[in-house]
Amino acid sequence: MNNPAISAPRLLTELTHLAQIGQGPTGGIHRVAGSKADLAARDWLSKTMKVAGLTGHRDEIGNVFGRTPDSEGPRLLLGSHADTVPGAGHLDGAYGVVAAIEVLRTLVEAGHPAADHIEIVAFWDEEGVAADSNGGLGGSTALCDSPHIRDISAYLELHVEQGPRMEAAGLDLSAVTGIVGVERYEVVMKGQENHAGAAPFHLRADAGRAATRAAAALMPLCQEIDREGLIANVGSCSFSPGAANVVPGHASLQVEIRGISDDLLEATRSTMRQQFERIAEEENCSCEIAQVSAKPVASFDPEIVRTVEQTCLKSSDKVTRMASYAGHDASVMSSHVPTGMIFVPSTSGISHNVLEHTPDHQLVLGAQALLDAAVTLAEERARQPRLAVAA
Numbered sequence: 001m002n003n004p005a006i007s008a009p010r011l012l013t014e015l016t017h018l019a020q021i022g023q024g025p026t027g028g029i030h031r032v033a034g035s036k037a038d039l040a041a042r043d044w045l046s047k048t049m050k051v052a053g054l055t056g057h058r059d060e061i062g063n064v065f066g067r068t069p070d071s072e073g074p075r076l077l078l079g080s081h082a083d084t085v086p087g088a089g090h091l092d093g094a095y096g097v098v099a100a101i102e103v104l105r106t107l108v109e110a111g112h113p114a115a116d117h118i119e120i121v122a123f124w125d126e127e128g129v130a131a132d133s134n135g136g137l138g139g140s141t142a143l144c145d146s147p148h149i150r151d152i153s154a155y156l157e158l159h160v161e162q163g164p165r166m167e168a169a170g171l172d173l174s175a176v177t178g179i180v181g182v183e184r185y186e187v188v189m190k191g192q193e194n195h196a197g198a199a200p201f202h203l204r205a206d207a208g209r210a211a212t213r214a215a216a217a218l219m220p221l222c223q224e225i226d227r228e229g230l231i232a233n234v235g236s237c238s239f240s241p242g243a244a245n246v247v248p249g250h251a252s253l254q255v256e257i258r259g260i261s262d263d264l265l266e267a268t269r270s271t272m273r274q275q276f277e278r279i280a281e282e283e284n285c286s287c288e289i290a291q292v293s294a295k296p297v298a299s300f301d302p303e304i305v306r307t308v309e310q311t312c313l314k315s316s317d318k319v320t321r322m323a324s325y326a327g328h329d330a331s332v333m334s335s336h337v338p339t340g341m342i343f344v345p346s347t348s349g350i351s352h353n354v355l356e357h358t359p360d361h362q363l364v365l366g367a368q369a370l371l372d373a374a375v376t377l378a379e380e381r382a383r384q385p386r387l388a389v390a391a
């Protein structure tokens, strides 16, 4: 039996409704977690769930949940976040929330038995930009720390890719395999301040030159290890004392490395250390590398990835598997319950901006793939005892 079809006009209309809450004069959306607009959006979501015949509730932190009145656990959780960065587009987070409502609503209208084994959520503070935020992913973290998580059998999130890879490859849908690990480093080069005219090149200990050579070495270093699975950035560079006529005696770089596996991150860490130390030596400087933070790789459940891929292939033949290079609530969920994600492309790879866009037909394909995958997973999971994920 074919699964029921989601309503494309209703999905797109609801997305437009939600986009109007917190929209500024130039079109950018301002729904930072806890702001008036964010709370208004959560009220609107609760109301929309009620209209769809769902029972809603809001937990202590502000996550909004919905399920059928006859719902019984364990449930597959579908959702994303309702907050935004300042000046956001209309899809990041909102798309996954509105699509989750549309999926459950369609199943309820069709009298589909899977409806009673699905719950939907609009998470609180994924973005982490509010003044009192604890760095984001607050709603999913609170859910995983609460007794409610014991009712959740698995989690599935639909999201825009937020990068250019899918569009460039002509793809419609992706089964997401996991979320990259992110490591940040402070790299300090120490040399000797000196007169920029009187000190000849070959007798300098130029910390600025050592740091910029290290910054330039980062890209080829990553590409040599793995062209696809690694990406890195030097986001900030400072020289001291910072004057045109003084050879810098001290320079620092802020480096971020993202990788799809722990092995790749490990290899990058040790190669970076070797190469940066060699560069420092060649420049008569010393090099110190300190890890500032490390978020581990989140690997999604292989069975869910397979189910998502197979159901995506029912909607389109332009389907791939890929890792997410941006963070999501799914990374928190994946350390507590089996988790998966579906991506649709982002036009020109733009996100966190008013230009964020995905063609309507791909938004509709994504929501239908979410329904198809949810039906399979909810029915499978309802028959199984809840499987804990090893921490």
Ligand SMILES: [Zn+2]
Pocket (backbone or CB within 6 Å): 081, 092, 093, 126, 159, 328
């Ligand atoms: Zn997001």
